[in-house]
Amino acid sequence: MAFHSTKTGQFAYFDTQLGRPDWSGRRVLDFGGNIGAFLAEAAGRVEPSLYWCVDVSRSAIEEGRRREPGAHWVFYDRYNPQFNPGGVRGLALPDLGSRFDYVLAYSVFTHTPDDETLELVDALRSMLTDDGILAFTFIDPGWAPPGEGQQPNVLWRLSSCSLGNATASPPVEAHVDAAVERAREAPWCAVVDQSLLFDASAPVGPCGRYDVLWSPDHARSLFPSAEVRPPAAPERQHCCLIGPKD
Incomplete structure (x- = not known):
């Protein structure tokens, strides 16, 4: 199923939520990264050879590879009711042959049922380095941006x-x-x-x-060891930060 996201701002979002780290030399897995907007917006702060993008849209992966052939692009043919209804249900994550300093997932588990989210987060944490961080977003139904007339x-x-x-x-x-x-x-x-x-x-x-x-409380119930952070303006999504598996 062809789906190319036009969303931008992912690098700025995670850069803020992670406290503006030094990205140089860091291995980054962009899980659900689509065409790789994160890498493009990093503007050289993330080295293409140290960037992996995994996505359920084959055409997005092909487009990302066309734009930046020096990065790693992996099609993940897993079922998703919206983005890959023809995919394989419960398909395990592929072996990427590396561990990562940062695993990032922007608006991925916002399209995934809880049981699959728990499974995938567990698998992604196993790919982290000893001091690595998994950062992923969620949407709080009742949250609204500051200002009069803003929708929840x-x-x-x-x-x-x-x-x-x-x-x-x-x-x-x-x-x-x-x-x-x-x-x-x-x-x-x-x-x-x-x-x-x-x-x-x-x-x-x-x-x-x-x-x-x-809700943030539901996120904490699923991931008790995670740090839950509020949205970083201008985004509407909260962020969970969680380390490697014990």
Whole structure:
């Protein structure tokens, strides 16, 4: 399934959340990195030869390789209801032949059910160096940016296209207001196409969009050892920082 993300700002986001580290000589795995916007925005601060991008979109991986052939591009043919409905369910992560100082996942587990997120985070932590860090984002349904009239995240996801790049049509109608209010307080919910799902164990088949939202408390319940950080402006996504497996 062809999907090329137009999202930018990933390098600035993780650079901020990680405390502006010295990226030189660091091995970086961009899990779900699509066409590699992170590497392009790093503007030389991350060496292409030390950058790996893994994604479920074959065409995005091919485009990334075309743009930066000196980096490592790996197609991961795992099922995802939105981005790779023809993929293999439960496919194990490929052996990348390296350990990483930073494993980064921007808006990956925001499209992944909890059981798979737990499995994948465990696998990614095993790829870290002894002092490495896994940083990944999640969307808090009730959080809204500072300022008057800002939408909470759950309404933002309902009223926007899958990656927030354009306005959906038709817009969210008034009859979903009660569900939106419930979602703002929920520990977990998901936007499935234009509907809200509150049962994290419910199976989800192929769909046009599948956006998972967690409260910070739910994130901490899944990953007790993680540090949970608030969004770094202008982004709306929280960040979990977690070290290697014990």
